[in-house]
Amino acid sequence: MPMTKMFSRILIANRGEIACRVIRTAQRMGIGTVAVYSDADAQSPHVAMADEAVNIGPAPVTDSYLRADHIIEAALATGAEAIHPGYGFLSENPGFVDAVVKAGLVFIGPSADSIRAMGLKDAAKRLMEKAGVPVVPGYHGEAQELVVLASKAREIGYPVLIKARAGGGGKGMRKVDNPDDFAEALGSARREAKSAFGDDRVLVEKYVAKPRHIEVQVFGDNHGNAVHLYERDCSLQRRHQKVIEEAPAPGITAEMRAAMTSAAVKAALAINYSGAGTIEFIVDASEGLKADRFWFMEMNTRLQVEHPVTEMITGLDLVEWQLRVAAGEKLPLTQKQIPLNGHAVEARLYAEDPARSFLPAIGTLHHLAFPDNVTNGDIRIETGVRAGDTISPFYDPMIAKVVVHAADRTAALAAMESALVQTQIAGTTTNLAFLAALIRHEGFGSGDVDTGLIDRDLASLVAPSATAAGAKELAIIAASGLLEQPASDDPWATLRGYSHLSSPAYPVTLIEEEKPVRYGVAILNNERFVLSGPAGKIEVKVRREAGGWHVTGKGINLRAKTAAIPNGIAVLSKGAVSSFAVTDPFLLAEAAGNAADRLSAPMPGLVKSVRVSAGDMVKKGQILLVLEAMKMEHTITAPHDGKIAEIVTESSQVKEKSSLVRFETNE
Known part of the structure; x- marks a missing residue:
């Protein structure tokens, strides 16, 4: 029997960005939320956002997010009245729906019968043919x-x-x-x-020669009503998985929209559909979009990943509609009341390597920043991760959905390009540059799209971009520490690296082609630096700007941001990431000492303290002395077991490459 009042508490049987998405709407409506999480997700954002959270098992999905019994137990234990499945996992599992209802809970989605009716492609197509929906x-x-x-x-x-x-x-x-x-x-x-x-x-x-994938968002209630919320074009796909979606479909005519949306509503009514669903059509675009060239493919009996583009063009909250329908209410609007405004585009940002067949990537998001505005449009970021979070091998490697809305398609694509080039990620391989290349693709820009576009042009879309001029120079200066402004009101403190005799060259060692390469950084004034290296010297100017740095010099005009990553520096500019491995010069000195039984000073400095004496036996890793250089103290440790033959005296000023420690040899 339908409920006549809104739920007081719901459980979200999912994780990541969709769990966060559902929680936001529920909280806005004054509904309490319960999150479920695996051991791997204990510190995830959706857990922190919810009013209560329950651990449902180990990291593998078969032991956690696919454990219907654990999820239902969590709902009953926390007083939840209904379960929202999100998408994926158990969202289209009719057995789960039956178990939820049997437990006295409400499933926020269609009935088990509706899911079963659309679960097998052949049976679903026979049903659609009977309902008058065109089938391939x-x-x-x-x-x-x-x-x-x-x-x-x-x-x-x-x-x-x-x-x-x-x-x-x-x-x-x-x-x-x-x-x-x-x-x-x-x-x-x-x-x-x-x-x-x-x-x-x-x-x-x-087989359709030039197929486009166009789908229609439908919504039904438990009172016999069904409406559509217009169409979405999802033709940009790789390995049959959607990459970029948009609404409305480019090039669609009023005649075709009327035919397609009418067919979609017929499909929903044929199975007494309740809740959010999507009717997917294959379209023959070989002669443009025509009202007699689309056919039913399948129905997704759940909320779709790409639902935000529909929300952007209609101004509606589809999760709120799901909650209201599940609680027994009628659809909030009639068909004529549903607006269609502007154009929206969504890009799925993944931790994956497009150049290696889109192989999923793992790693820690050491730096993650999204724009808060775009040129001539609105932006929306749907994410379930934060800077510092780890992309694990257990789940879908989505980082975020970047969604933009503008007055028309041209403006929306420009807004999306703006959003992607402002997005900054360091710590794992991503498809960010690939998405930007897709948005700039001439065919996609003109609306001439089909599901084979990515495969045809993959080589150019995944071609590595050259490291931006100035990125390496900025990384070297950042690694030297000279970009950091001292926290002081003293004007003299701003003269970083100042010397009344000559500017010292601060050493930085990069690993290039698996070999250490030494550079020196000298500061001329607060913005001007001279870099020396194997190719000679170069002068660059680095000015702080909002959101990063502006680097100029001979052949250099770069705006970028830097981020520290383990053992290196990342330079982020226009959606591209250049990573540079930086090695501690003292570690290199120790490595060299292992061969020569000698440790040398990699730079001028002051010996602050000496912990051992000549004749002492030392163990590998034992502290030998502390050297002060570049305003920092560096601990020098023994690279191996041995006996000290000579060691520098405390308070000594040492020159670069001068001997610090010598070990006795067996000779």
Whole structure:
């Protein structure tokens, strides 16, 4: 029986950015929230945001976020009245829905029957055909014999697409261009489908030569109402996974929108759908967008990752709608009341390596900064991580969704480019530069898109960009410590590195091609530096600006920010990251000493204290002396076990490369 009042407390059966997203809306509506988390997520933002949090198991999803019993127990123990599944994990699992309802809780989403109706592609397509929704020409029957499927493929006409009837993500999918290759492709698709979904049954469909992926956001309630919230174009995909989404679809006509959205609402009504859902269509764009060239692919019976672009063009909160519908209310608006304003674009920012087949990456986000405004548009960041968080191997490596909204598509793309070039990430490999290249892609900019665009132009989209002129120089100066302004009101304190005789060269050692390369940094005044290195000397000027530094010099005009990363410096500029490995010169001195049984001073300094004497036996790692240089104290330790033959005296002023410690040898 539908509830007549809003929930007082809900549990979010998810993690990351979608958990944070749901919590924000619930808190705005005065609804208490319960988060669940695995051992790996104990310090995650969604845990901190919620009113209460419950540990549901170890890091692997099979032991935590897929444990329906643990999640339901947590909801009952904390007094939650309903469960929001987010997306992924258990969000489209009808068995989970049944268990939630059996426990006396409300599932914030469609019924188990609706999920089952759309769970298998072939059954769903037969249902859609019956409801009058256009379906891709193909065979969706039960017969699975090779002779039957091959015969149907000939009837449909090559090229055809073999698709697993269960699951998604491109698994169990094969394009076949001629009859001779059909049997082999069928066997391969079946093996992959069996491994991925435990079901090797397939369907056969006409292959669309220039496909676009356009989907319609639908919403239903428990009172027999259903509406659409316009369409989204999700054609930019890699490995059948969406990368950039936008709304409305570029180039769509009023006639096609009317036909497509009408079909989507028919689909929702056919299964008595309640809550947020998405009807996905494949569109033949070979002759532009036409009202008779789109076909039903599948229905996602949940909130979509890309729902923010729909929220941006309608001004509506879809999570609030989910909560109201689940609580028994009617849809907040009628179809005629739903607005459509401007254009929105979403880019999925991942920790992954586009140049290595988008292989997921792990690492610590040592530096993470998003813009708070963009040129001629609005920006929205959906994220579930913070600076200092680790991208683990256990979950989807999404860092954030960057979403922009502007008056039209041209302005929205410009706003997205502005947002991406202002985003700064250091600590792990990301697809940030790849996303920026996509936004600048001429074909995408003109609206001439299809699902094969990324694969066709992948080489140019993932081509490494040259290190920006000035990035290395800025990294060297930053590593020297001379960019840091002393915290003092004394004007003399601002004269960093000042000498009335000559400017000392502060040493910095970079690792280049696995070898140490020594540089010197001399400061001429508060903004001017001279760098010396293997290629000679260069003078640069570094001025502080809002958000970073402006570096100028011969052939250099760079605006960038620096960030400390383990054993190095990252230079971030226009969405690109250049990382430079910096080695402690004392470690290099120790390494050299290991070979010569001698430790030498890598720079001029004062011996502040000596901890051992000649004749002493020392152990590897034992402190030998403390040297003051560059206004810092550096501890010199023994590189190996041994006996001290000679050691510098305390309070000595030492020159660069002068001997500090000599060990006895066996000779």
